[in-house]
Amino acid sequence: MADSLAVLIIVSTIASGIRLATPFLLASLGEALGQRSGVLNLGVDGVMLLGAFGAYYTVLQTNNPYYGLLVGIGTGLVLGVFYGFITLNLRAEQGVSGIGIYLFGLGMSDLLFQKFVGTPRPILPFMPLHFPVLSDLPIVGEMLFQHSIIVYIAFGLVPVMSFILYKTTYGLNIRAIGENPEAADSLGVSVMATRYSAIIIGNGLAGLAGAALAIELGIFQQNLTNAMGFIAIALVYFGAWTPTGVMLGSFLFGLVQAIVLQCKTFGVIPRSASDLAAMAPAIITILALVVVAKRFKQPAALTKPYVRGG
Amino acid sequence: MGLLQAHCPGAAGTNVKTNNIQLIIRLLIPLGAVLLALLIGAVMLLSLGADPVSGYATMFRAAFGSLDGFSETAIKSIPLLLIGVGICIAFRANVINIGGEGQMVVGALLATIIALAFPALPSLVLIPMVLLAGAVGGAFWGAIAGALKAWFNVSEILSTIMLNIVAVQVMNFLLRGPLIDPAEVARGTAIPQTMRLSSNADLPILIEGMRMHLGVVIALGMAVGAYFLLWRTSMGFRLRAVGYNPDASRYAGISVPKNVTAALAFSGAMAGIAGAILVFGSESHRMVTDGSSTGFTGSAGFNGIVVALLAGLHPLWSIPSALLFGGMLVGANALQRAAQVPSALIIALNGLIVVFVVSSEYFKQRMGSAPRVDDGPDPIEEGGNNG
Numbered sequence: 001m002a003d004s005l006a007v008l009i010i011v012s013t014i015a016s017g018i019r020l021a022t023p024f025l026l027a028s029l030g031e032a033l034g035q036r037s038g039v040l041n042l043g044v045d046g047v048m049l050l051g052a053f054g055a056y057y058t059v060l061q062t063n064n065p066y067y068g069l070l071v072g073i074g075t076g077l078v079l080g081v082f083y084g085f086i087t088l089n090l091r092a093e094q095g096v097s098g099i100g101i102y103l104f105g106l107g108m109s110d111l112l113f114q115k116f117v118g119t120p121r122p123i124l125p126f127m128p129l130h131f132p133v134l135s136d137l138p139i140v141g142e143m144l145f146q147h148s149i150i151v152y153i154a155f156g157l158v159p160v161m162s163f164i165l166y167k168t169t170y171g172l173n174i175r176a177i178g179e180n181p182e183a184a185d186s187l188g189v190s191v192m193a194t195r196y197s198a199i200i201i202g203n204g205l206a207g208l209a210g211a212a213l214a215i216e217l218g219i220f221q222q223n224l225t226n227a228m229g230f231i232a233i234a235l236v237y238f239g240a241w242t243p244t245g246v247m248l249g250s251f252l253f254g255l256v257q258a259i260v261l262q263c264k265t266f267g268v269i270p271r272s273a274s275d276l277a278a279m280a281p282a283i284i285t286i287l288a289l290v291v292v293a294k295r296f297k298q299p300a301a302l303t304k305p306y307v308r309g310g
Numbered sequence: 311m312g313l314l315q316a317h318c319p320g321a322a323g324t325n326v327k328t329n330n331i332q333l334i335i336r337l338l339i340p341l342g343a344v345l346l347a348l349l350i351g352a353v354m355l356l357s358l359g360a361d362p363v364s365g366y367a368t369m370f371r372a373a374f375g376s377l378d379g380f381s382e383t384a385i386k387s388i389p390l391l392l393i394g395v396g397i398c399i400a401f402r403a404n405v406i407n408i409g410g411e412g413q414m415v416v417g418a419l420l421a422t423i424i425a426l427a428f429p430a431l432p433s434l435v436l437i438p439m440v441l442l443a444g445a446v447g448g449a450f451w452g453a454i455a456g457a458l459k460a461w462f463n464v465s466e467i468l469s470t471i472m473l474n475i476v477a478v479q480v481m482n483f484l485l486r487g488p489l490i491d492p493a494e495v496a497r498g499t500a501i502p503q504t505m506r507l508s509s510n511a512d513l514p515i516l517i518e519g520m521r522m523h524l525g526v527v528i529a530l531g532m533a534v535g536a537y538f539l540l541w542r543t544s545m546g547f548r549l550r551a552v553g554y555n556p557d558a559s560r561y562a563g564i565s566v567p568k569n570v571t572a573a574l575a576f577s578g579a580m581a582g583i584a585g586a587i588l589v590f591g592s593e594s595h596r597m598v599t600d601g602s603s604t605g606f607t608g609s610a611g612f613n614g615i616v617v618a619l620l621a622g623l624h625p626l627w628s629i630p631s632a633l634l635f636g637g638m639l640v641g642a643n644a645l646q647r648a649a650q651v652p653s654a655l656i657i658a659l660n661g662l663i664v665v666f667v668v669s670s671e672y673f674k675q676r677m678g679s680a681p682r683v684d685d686g687p688d689p690i691e692e693g694g695n696n697g
Contacts, residue, residue, distance in 0.1 A: 042408075042467065046661070090669040095406050095467050096615065100664030103612055106604075107657025114652035115358060222654070226602055230471040237468060275486060279479035282472045286458070289472075293463040 007139065009266075013258045015143050018151060021254025023048070023213040025154045027232035028239070028246045029161055030076075030205025035236055036165065037198035038178040038301035039087055042098025043079075044206045045229025046105020051075045051207030052214035052224050053109040057116065059123040065215045068123075069150065069208060076207020079105075080200035088195055091305035102229070110222045117220070125218040126150060150212040157205075161243040174198055178299035181306040191306045206232075231285070238288045240296040249288075256281045339674055340620050343666035344634075351659045360649040368648045369641025379640065381522040385591065387636030388529045389414070389584040389607065393614020394621060394628040395529075395536045396580030401623045402540055403573030404553035409455055409470025410581045410611030411603040412477030413448040417582020418589045418606070419481060420447030422489065422504055422597045425590070429508035436510045441528065441586050448582015449575040451477060456574030460567030466574065474611075478603045485599045503598040513591045525587035529632075532580060536625035539576070549573050581611065608639075609657060616660050619667045635660065 027044050034041050041047075054075040055068035062068075083101060086092045126148030129135075134145040165171035173194050176184040181191045206229065213228070214220050235253065239245025260277045352362035373383045393410045400407040407413075421444040428436060455473055458464040482502065491505040513523040540546040551559045552569040560566055588606070589597045599606060617635050621627035638660075642653035 040467075086665055086669050090672040092665070092668040092671065095408075096619065097665050097668045099408065099612060099615055100661045100668065102661065103609070103616075103664060104658050104661030106609070107654045107659070107661060110654035111354075111652045111658055114654065223602060223604060227471070227475055231475070234468050234472055237465075275479050275483035278482075279476045282475040282479070286464075286469060286472045286476075289464045289468055290458065290462045293465075 009262065011139055011143050013262050014255065015146070016261065017251065017255035017258035018143075018155075019147060019216065019254070020257045021250040022151050022154045022216070023209040023228060024232050024235060024253055025247060025250040026157070026209035026212060027206045027229055028235040028250060029154075029157055029243060030202035030209070031233050032202075032236045032239070032241055032243065032246050033161065033165075033174070033198050033205075034202035035302055036178045036241055036299055037174045037195045038181065038299055038304065038306070039195055039199055040094040040098065040303045041083060041101075041199065041202060041206075042095055042230075042233065043083060043101025043105065044098075044232050045225050045227060046102035046109075047076050047079050047203050047206040048210035048213065048225045048229045048232075049105040049109040049223070050079065051210030053112055053210075053220055054207070055211030056123060056214040056220035057112070059215060060117065060121065063124050065124060065126050068215050069211050072207045072209075072211020072214075073204045074207070076204040076210075077200055079207070080203030081196075083203060084196045084199045087199070087305065088192055091307070094303045094305075106223060109220075109224075113220055113222065120219055120221055122218045123215070125215055148216070150216070153208075154212070155247070158243045158247045165243065170194075170197075175299075177306075178301055181301050181304075185306070185308060191308075195306075231281070234285045234289065237292050237298070238285055240292055241299065252284070253281050256284070335674060336622065339670045340622070340667055343670050344620065344663055346666050347659045347662040350662060351655065354655065354658075355649075355651060358651055360645075360651050365645055365649055365651065366641075369638065369645050372644030373637030373641040378520060381517075381520040382640045383633060383637045384522050384526045385636075386639045387632040388525045388587055388591070389610035390614050390617045390635050391529045391628055391632035392532055392580045392584035392587075393610055394617030394632055395533050395625045396577035397615050397618035398621070398623045398625045398628060399536055399540065399549065399580070400573050400577040401618065402546075402553050403549040403569060404556075405456070405459070405466055405570055405573045405577070407452065407455075407470060407574060407577040407581075408467055408612075408615075409452060409473050409574075409578065410584075410614055411607050411609075412470065412474035412611070413451045413578040413581035414585035414588070414607050414611055415474075415477040415481050415603055416451040416585070417444035417446075417448035417578075418585030418597055419484060419489075420444065420582070421586035422507065422589055425507045425511045426489065426504065429510065431508075431510060433510045433512075433514070436508065437513065437524070437590070440511050440590060441583055444582040444584075444586025445579040446582065448585065449579035452574040452576075452578020452581070453571055455578075456571030457567075459574070460570045474603060478599075478601075481597075481599050481603075481606070482601060485597060489597075491596070501598070502601075503594075504596045507590070507595050507597075509595070511590050512595060513587065521593075523591045525591040528583065528587065530629065532583065533625045533629050536576075536580070540625065545572070549576075581614075584610065584614075613657075613660055616664050616667075619664060 027048060031041060031044055051072035055072040058071040059065050059068040086097050087094050128146045128148050131145050135141050165175065173184060173189045176189065177191050177194050185191050214224060235246055235249040238249035260274055264274045355362040355365045372379050374380055396410065397407060421440040424443040425440050451473055455466045455469040458469045459466045485502040485504065489504050491503055493505065494501050513525050516522045540550060548564050548569050551564055552566050556566050613635060617628055617631045621631040638656050642656040645651050646653045
């Protein structure tokens with residue numbers, strides 16, 4: 001009996017780890033795409049917040065979580081165009097302008113929430129999908145096949161992104177521009193257009209990440225993300241700019257969170273100690289950054305604006 | 311580097327004529343960025359159903375229209391100024407310190423611990439001690455990021471962000487556990503806050519009947535001190551040299567890792583002092599957490615970046631800049647009361663100002679001001695680079 005209880009706990013922990021990893025994964029996949037093209041976006045958290053509010057408000061009005069997802073993506077895309085204009089056309093310093101986007105998203109989402117919603121009202125979350133046979137499998141079924149659609153979208157994007165980056169001309173262009181924009185430009189690749197597309201898609205994914213978060217939680221509040229977007233940026237480094245690496249990092253992050261939550265629920269460790277445990281992911285990330293900085297090179301043109309002939 | 315050169319308002323270089331034009335452009339463009347943001351704010355006010363003219367008038371009156379209002383503005387400006395000054399120091403060494411939030415928290419925690427440990431010390435000893443503790447805590451937290459960058463090549467942008475998260479969890483742990491007010495435990499309410507700290511550590515009120523306290527003087531002193539550090543000491547020269555040209559500095563025998571670490575430590579110290587002042591200058595005289603860093607800092611760690619950018623990364627120009635943003639925060643609260651416009655509007659506008667100021671570099675370059683060769687001194691100082 002004790003064994004089956006342990007199995008049950010482990011299974012549900014892994015399942016919730018996968019669920020908690022989803023917003024991180026979506027946001028950091030988007031960030032990885034942008035960074036691969038040579039553009040750092042520190043505004044992820046702000047984009048996520050606006051995407052989250054957009055999705056929340058839409059679901060509140062329409063009771064349809066899928067519209068919420070679309071609005072989340074749309075919000076991100078619009079902000080992506082804005083960020084592209086700032087960093088590509090106006091060649092603004094990327095680290096600082098990203099903080100500007102973050103502050104804008106933090107304030108704006110709060111403003112809109114207070115003005116148009118006021119008191120938090122819950123919204124309809126996603127229903128978990130049910131796959132015939134698969135979902136009913138013991139252990140594996142609960143772990144992998146009883147999630148909501150957004151989880152499958154996020155994890156499904158990993159092979160898609162790998163394929164695009166490594167097997168298509170577009171992906172080759174992105175990587176080339178991130179390493180050596182002059183060379184890519186001389187071969188007729190449009191640095192501007194490619195970077196624009198990477199930034200817009202990346203921000204769209206950040207918006208989707210926010211939407212996923214708000215709909216999974218079923219609520220919105222001021223600073224809902226609580227720095228998740230910043231963690232997503234770090235996960236890109238953690239994952240050494242590869243989709244698979246980013247996925248592993250996100251899962252690890254989600255899993256640690258899930259374990260901390262489980263420990264809290266079961267009272268295995270006192271509440272105060274769970275605060276200490278909650279800092280484990282950040283510390284792991286710092287250590288990982290040390291290792292990554294030693295072993296892997298970031299895209300050579302990262303944060304460097306491209307000026308033809310400049 | 312681009313930022314460094316572009317945001318220095320006014321430069322005393324060789325050619326006086328072009329420099330006057332450059333000075334005007336450098337002063338006008340940041341102001342233009344603020345005006346543009348306020349214009350967008352006006353559109354937002356309109357769409358929220360508020361009259362922008364009377365809205366802004368309300369804000370201005372609340373922030374600067376009375377002595378009491380100005381006192382509030384000054385108080386709100388303290389953490390902004392200190393963070394801004396720290397950002398100036400770090401930026402001069404070509405380091406971006408996004409860890410102000412975490413450094414404020416750690417500084418405040420260390421200062422709180424000192425006040426809890428030595429409550430009976432006289433004010434004359436205890437106040438300097440808690441402020442020093444704040445500086446040490448913040449400097450330590452900043453130096454971690456500095457050392458990671460200097461010796462392990464970890465981007466300070468990422469490490470400071472992670473250290474912010476760690477700092478918040480340390481705060482939550484300490485305020486829910488070891489440092490919690492025993493009365494909260496006894497009552498069973500368990501609000502994560504310390505007890506009312508020793509009144510010997512209260513920052514003295516400057517003018518009877520107003521809230522303005524010693525923190526204002528300390529922040530101003532730090533701004534002046536940072537100016538002297540950067541342009542009047544060899545330490546400051548090394549910091550700027552490392553920021554301007556690390557290779558040449560290395561060739562000249564200046565240790566780049568040490569100075570990068572020092573820059574982040576100085577920057578963190580400013581943030582730590584800001585954190586301590588937030589605790590000992592607060593009305594409740596306790597340290598409280600709502601679980602996030604913004605709950606404690608009011609996002610000053612980020613908003614201070616705006617202050618420094620607008621000031622052209624100059625510690626002394628940061629003073630009027632901080633007053634402007636402090637005034638906006640006070641005004642925003644008044645606006646919320648008067649016109650039911652959430653004060654979060656100001657955070658959003660601050661974000662836009664950052665974006666506009668950083669983007670405006672492009673227009674500076676287009677307006678024919680040639681890129682500056684030297685990282686020269688500032689408008690206040692006439693003597694030139696003491697390098």
